[in-house]
Amino acid sequence: MGLFNFKMPEHFIIMNNPLIIGAWISIILVSVGIVFFVTKYKKWGYLWREWFTTVDHKKIGVMYILAALLMLFRGGFDAILMRTQLALPDLKVLDAQHYNEIFTTHGTVMILFMAMPFIIGLMNVAVPLQIGARDVAFPVLNAASFWLFFVGAMIFNISFVVGGSPDAGWTNYVPLAGSDLTPGVGINYYLWGLQIAGIGTLATGVNFFVTILKMRAPGMTLLRMPMFTWSTLITSIIIIFAFPVLTVTLAMLTFDRLFGAHFFTIDAGGMPMMWANLFWIWGHPEVYIVILPAFGIFSDVISTFARKRLFGYNAMVISMVAISGLSFIVWVHHFFTMGNGPWINSVFSITTMAIAIPTGVKVFNWLFTMYKGRIETPAPMLWSLAFIPNFLIGGVTGVMLASAPADYQYHNSYFLVSHFHYVLIGGTVFGCLAGMYYWWPKIFDFKINERISKWAFWLFVVGFNLCFVPMYLVGLQGMPRRVYTYGEHMGWTTWNFVETIGAYLMGVGFMLIVWAIIYSILHEKRDRSGDPWNGRTLEWAISSPPPHYNFSRMPSRVTSADPFWDAKKRGETMFDENEPLKPIHMPNNDGMPIVLSGFMFIAGFGFVFEWLLIGFIGLLGVIGSMIWRSFKDYDADHYVQVDEIERDQAELKAALEGRS
Amino acid sequence: MLPLRNGAWKWLAVAGMMMAILSGCEPVKMGVLNPKGPVAQKQYDLIIWSVVLMSVILIVVFVLFVVILVRFRASKLSKDYEPPDVEGNTFLEIVWTAIPVLIVVALAVPTVTSTFDLEKSPSPNKKPITIEATSAQWKWIFKYPEQGIETVNYLKIPANVPVRFKLSSHDAMNSFWIPELGGQEYTMADMPMFLWLEADKPGKFIGRGNNFSGRDFAKMEFTVEAKKQSDFDSWVDHVKKTAPKQSEKEYKALLKPGTVDLKTYSSYPKSAEVKEPNHGGMEHGGMDMDHSKMKHEDMEGMEDMPGMDHDKN
Ligand code: HEM
Ligand SMILES: [Cu+2]
Numbered sequence: 002m003g004l005f006n007f008k009m010p011e012h013f014i015i016m017n018n019p020l021i022i023g024a025w026i027s028i029i030l031v032s033v034g035i036v037f038f039v040t041k042y043k044k045w046g047y048l049w050r051e052w053f054t055t056v057d058h059k060k061i062g063v064m065y066i067l068a069a070l071l072m073l074f075r076g077g078f079d080a081i082l083m084r085t086q087l088a089l090p091d092l093k094v095l096d097a098q099h100y101n102e103i104f105t106t107h108g109t110v111m112i113l114f115m116a117m118p119f120i121i122g123l124m125n126v127a128v129p130l131q132i133g134a135r136d137v138a139f140p141v142l143n144a145a146s147f148w149l150f151f152v153g154a155m156i157f158n159i160s161f162v163v164g165g166s167p168d169a170g171w172t173n174y175v176p177l178a179g180s181d182l183t184p185g186v187g188i189n190y191y192l193w194g195l196q197i198a199g200i201g202t203l204a205t206g207v208n209f210f211v212t213i214l215k216m217r218a219p220g221m222t223l224l225r226m227p228m229f230t231w232s233t234l235i236t237s238i239i240i241i242f243a244f245p246v247l248t249v250t251l252a253m254l255t256f257d258r259l260f261g262a263h264f265f266t267i268d269a270g271g272m273p274m275m276w277a278n279l280f281w282i283w284g285h286p287e288v289y290i291v292i293l294p295a296f297g298i299f300s301d302v303i304s305t306f307a308r309k310r311l312f313g314y315n316a317m318v319i320s321m322v323a324i325s326g327l328s329f330i331v332w333v334h335h336f337f338t339m340g341n342g343p344w345i346n347s348v349f350s351i352t353t354m355a356i357a358i359p360t361g362v363k364v365f366n367w368l369f370t371m372y373k374g375r376i377e378t379p380a381p382m383l384w385s386l387a388f389i390p391n392f393l394i395g396g397v398t399g400v401m402l403a404s405a406p407a408d409y410q411y412h413n414s415y416f417l418v419s420h421f422h423y424v425l426i427g428g429t430v431f432g433c434l435a436g437m438y439y440w441w442p443k444i445f446d447f448k449i450n451e452r453i454s455k456w457a458f459w460l461f462v463v464g465f466n467l468c469f470v471p472m473y474l475v476g477l478q479g480m481p482r483r484v485y486t487y488g489e490h491m492g493w494t495t496w497n498f499v500e501t502i503g504a505y506l507m508g509v510g511f512m513l514i515v516w517a518i519i520y521s522i523l524h525e526k527r528d529r530s531g532d533p534w535n536g537r538t539l540e541w542a543i544s545s546p547p548p549h550y551n552f553s554r555m556p557s558r559v560t561s562a563d564p565f566w567d568a569k570k571r572g573e574t575m576f577d578e579n580e581p582l583k584p585i586h587m588p589n590n591d592g593m594p595i596v597l598s599g600f601m602f603i604a605g606f607g608f609v610f611e612w613l614l615i616g617f618i619g620l621l622g623v624i625g626s627m628i629w630r631s632f633k634d635y636d637a638d639h640y641v642q643v644d645e646i647e648r649d650q651a652e653l654k655a656a657l658e659g660r661s
Numbered sequence: 662m663l664p665l666r667n668g669a670w671k672w673l674a675v676a677g678m679m680m681a682i683l684s685g686c687e688p689v690k691m692g693v694l695n696p697k698g699p700v701a702q703k704q705y706d707l708i709i710w711s712v713v714l715m716s717v718i719l720i721v722v723f724v725l726f727v728v729i730l731v732r733f734r735a736s737k738l739s740k741d742y743e744p745p746d747v748e749g750n751t752f753l754e755i756v757w758t759a760i761p762v763l764i765v766v767a768l769a770v771p772t773v774t775s776t777f778d779l780e781k782s783p784s785p786n787k788k789p790i791t792i793e794a795t796s797a798q799w800k801w802i803f804k805y806p807e808q809g810i811e812t813v814n815y816l817k818i819p820a821n822v823p824v825r826f827k828l829s830s831h832d833a834m835n836s837f838w839i840p841e842l843g844g845q846e847y848t849m850a851d852m853p854m855f856l857w858l859e860a861d862k863p864g865k866f867i868g869r870g871n872n873f874s875g876r877d878f879a880k881m882e883f884t885v886e887a888k889k890q891s892d893f894d895s896w897v898d899h900v901k902k903t904a905p906k907q908s909e910k911e912y913k914a915l916l917k918p919g920t921v922d923l924k925t926y927s928s929y930p931k932s933a934e935v936k937e938p939n940h941g942g943m944e945h946g947g948m949d950m951d952h953s954k955m956k957h958e959d960m961e962g963m964e965d966m967p968g969m970d971h972d973k974n
Contacts, residue, residue, distance in 0.1 A: 097876050097877055097878075097879065098876055101873075101875075101876065101878075168875075169873070169875075170873050174833075174834060174872075174873075176832065176833055176834065176850065177832075177833035177834065177873070177874060177875055181832075182798070182832055182833055182875065183875070267832075267850045267851055273834065273849065273850070274849070274852070307733070307744065308735075308743075308744050309744035309745070309746075309747075310746060310747070310748070312747065312748075312749050312750075313748075313749035313750075313754050314748070314749065315749070316749065316754050336847070338836060338845055338847050339847050339849075339854075340846060340847065340852075340854040340855075342780075343773075343776045343777045343779075343780050346776050347772070347773040347776050347777075350769065350772050350773070350776070351765075351769050351772075351773075354765045354768060354769055354772075355765065357761060357765060358761045358762055358765060361718070361757065361758075361761040362754065362757060362758055362761075364722060365722075365754075365757040366749075366754070368722070368725050368726060369750070369753065371729050371730070372733065373733060373744055373745055373747075374733050374744045375735045375738055375742060375743070375744050376730065376733050376734050376735055377735045378734070386730070389722070389726055390722070390723060393718075393719065393722055393723075394719070397715035397718055397719055398715075400711070400715060400765075400768065401708070401711045401712070401715060403772075404707060404711055404768060404772040404775075405772060405776050406704050406707055406772060406775040406776050406779055406844065407704055407707045407708045407711060407844075408844070409704060409843070409844020409845055409846070410693045410701075410704050410840060410843075410844040410845075411693075412836070412844075412845060413836060413845070413871045413872055413873075414871070477692055477693045477694050478691050478692040478693070478694075478840075479691070479692035479693065479838075479867070479869070481838075481869060481870075481871045482873075483873040483878065484878065484879035485879050486879055487879070488882075491867070492691060
């Protein structure tokens with residue numbers, strides 16, 4: 002392994018399968034198409050100025066969500082392929098190797114490159130607006146977070162067509178994932194894709210932690226923050242503690258694979274079990290990183306559409322804090338079957354079950370927020386309502402799994418698969434969709450079409466239950482996860498077929514959501530007034546879309562957790578209109594994040610193929626970008642002058658009058 | 662009760678459908694829910710108890726959910742109904758913290774006692790048999806040290822006798838699982854672990870590798886037959902008389918990644934013996950628990966196997 006060794010993997014360009022050839026064709030067509038149209042309509046400059054170099058949290062949020070939807074499509078396509086292969090016994094849609102690659106990329110993409118960016122995208126979109134801030138604390142770092150995530154995702158995704166995908170599961174257990182048993186570039190793609198995206202996530206955690214603590218509007222004490230902001234704060238703290246573990250763990254395995262270290266090898270004193278421990282010390286908090294913000298979204302949405310303040314605000318906060326603490330002391334429940342001894346298993350069974358208590362408190366508080374409310378059911382509320390029973394099913398089966406002796410019978414079976422899909426889809430995905438529907442008319446000046454969305458909702462939710470309820474049953478019948486096929490003699494055929502039908506329904510539901518968005522972009526009624534849902538919190542007090550500086554005056558009447566609602570009741574606005582406008586201090590756009598991330602791509606790609614020279618050149622570029630940025634710090638910001646703010650206000654006024 | 666309009670019926674229908682599915686329209690009578698031995702039975706009882714407890718929560722929340730939705734839909738309320746401005750209710754909040762605490766305690770107690778029980782022989786007053794189960798990519802190798810024979814991809818055990826499986830892996834981690842007889846335990850290289858199982862009566866079951874271990878993982882299914890002790894003994898005799906001996910070379914070849922058919926050997930080479938861990942540092946609970954006792958029994962087993970070199974390091 003020299004610096005100048007450029008060995009080629011066995012298959013550099015993967016072409017051995019009609020599906021992959023199809024992927025190649027579509028990748029090439031789409032890329033050529035994008036380049037052609039962007040060039041034809043002379044949009045490169047626009048894209049560079051308005052998107053690639055933007056530091057505006059709203060635009061970064063939109064890019065995150067767009068990427069997440071793309072990844073949802075990719076991960077969903079994987080899922081459809083898997084369900085097709087398993088629809089009947091002994092099918093040959095996918096061979097063993099291909100199936101193994103697909104379940105690995107499905108899991109990794111869905112958690113790291115779909116759920117995470119969707120959540121972080123919504124945080125970007127909503128949190129600064131909810132706390133009355135004009136941007137996040139470190140806007141350039143925020144852009145770097147996005148581009149690092151994007152590069153990580155791209156590196157991970159090209160593995161499909163260049164060099165070969167990882168195939169050891171999203172948990173990537175050693176020794177299977179070590180270079181002895183799985184040589185080649187697939188696992189390297191996993192390591193570098195996650196590593197690069199993970200660094201971006203860590204930066205996001207720091208960013209939102211500081212933003213929320215330091216940049217709230219006057220009057221917004223901690224206990225007046227909207228629940229989504231609270232959940233983001235707590236999630237940021239979990240990120241800050243958990244993601245460094247991921248970084249180190251991935252680095253250790255990278256050393257094993259690239260440089261012959263022995264952290265996790267079977268021989269030479271390595272400890273394979275250490276991987277499972279480290280992975281889940283990050284991994285369990287990670288599942289709470291993707292669920293807590295969803296809890297926050299549901300809290301805000303439910304109280305908005307029940308037209309009633311959140312029941313038990315303090316209990317909601319305390320329970321989230323409790324959950325975040327507990328989430329660090331339950332990781333062993335992912336390997337009760339690794340012979341930990343009865344003491345350890347007992348302790349971790351109990352800590353795990355304990356998580357259900359604060360979670361249960363939240364469920365009851367949501368129910369009682371609706372009790373005596375005035376419940377309306379537009380799309381964001383529909384997803385939030387569906388969340389309650391579906392997540393509950395995931396939660397109670399989680400408690401069942403938490404009982405170690407019983408888990409000896411559930412572990413690694415379809416019962417487990419169903420549990421985590423009920424919490425991840427019923428919780429995280431429903432939450433992301435609720436959030437997207439809810440804040441869409443804040444980021445843009447229109448809602449997503451209700452009629453199409455209702456169809457999408459019902460198809461998706463019914464399909465979801467059709468797909469996953471039978472999984473509990475086949476799991477109890479002994480069907481293990483991660484098998485690419487099964488025999489007729491096992492008696493699992495009927496349920497598997499039903500599951501596949503459910504999966505297809507979910508697929509149709511997803512396509513309808515996409516159609517609803519496209520339809521709405523073309524046809525939905527425009528409204529810039531900014532409060533389409535009769536909202537309660539600060540983000541609804543400004544126009545849709547908000548000006549790039551969000552607030553032309555700082556909100557000055559935050560006296561409760563529902564400040565806008567209370568102001569409307571008093572017949573006031575959130576702002577003191579007599580206060581003269583002042584110039585607004587804003588950050589400049591910056592090309593550094595995307596350039597740095599481009600170098601990171603080169604580094605990642607080089608190290609994936611173990612071409613060290615290229616890897617190190619990329620890293621040098623990364624460091625160079627940071628040095629460059631440190632020298633141009635003096636033109637990092639500007640003032641938005643009062644006449645520009647007045648122009649924006651006049652334009653908004655004209656638009657609103659034109660509407661009526 | 663309020664008159665139900667179309668919308669509400671829809672919700673009720675969905676909730677009802679979900680309950681119907683959950684309560685299991687079709688009884689599942691195989692695998693985990695079909696216990697055929699004391700270990701599986703213990704786990705089955707615990708599972709059923711947890712289902713009962715969880716159903717309580719499920720039903721309470723589902724009923725509240727449906728009632729609240731039906732009762733407080735905006736379309737059912739008069740135009741000028743305004744929701745009250747309530748902050749919370751400390752009493753209620755204490756109640757719905759306390760009830761889950763009780764439920765968790767009700768589940769935690771049997772969980773802990775079972776966890777400790779399962780470390781021990783399910784039938785302490787019967788003499789156990791030891792079988793070494795080794796996973797390799799992608800087959801199962803079973804060695805019967807007391808009998809000196811080896812089978813590949815199928816397993817025979819005496820019924821009504823506690824079996825102490827000594828689990829290990831040649832390469833990737835796997836998991837040894839026979840749902841009808843009891844829960845699984847991982848197999849790991851260089852870290853033998855133990856799992857007690859027992860079949861009440863003669864019967865046939867399916868066992869499998871349950872932790873992903875690479876390409877042909879799905880093929881790592883094996884049959885398990887529990888036989889009457891006398892039948893088991895005559896099967897062992899038969900194997901000893903008729904099956905070939907396994908050479909060192911054959912054993913090495915068997916370990917190479919790939920799938921193989923059923924195989925039977927009347928002996929196995931000493932290199933095939935499951936190694937004791939050679940980790941200096943990490944102590945491992947489940948393994949240690951039984952360690953001193955096991956070692957002793959191992960030695961006993963070894964005695965009928967001349968030429969075995971226990972001290973590998
Ligand atoms: C009531 C709360 C919960 C409890 C008691 C619980 C319990 C458990 C337990 C014991 C396992 C391990 C089972 C096994 O491997 O045999 C598990 C797995 C898992 N849980 Fe949960 N869980 C809860 C909530 C959640 C939430 C909120 C999420 C994510 C949004 C989640 C995601 C997962 C995932 C992804 C896995 C499996 C990962 C894998 O092996 O690939 N769980 N859960
Ligand atoms: Cu966990």
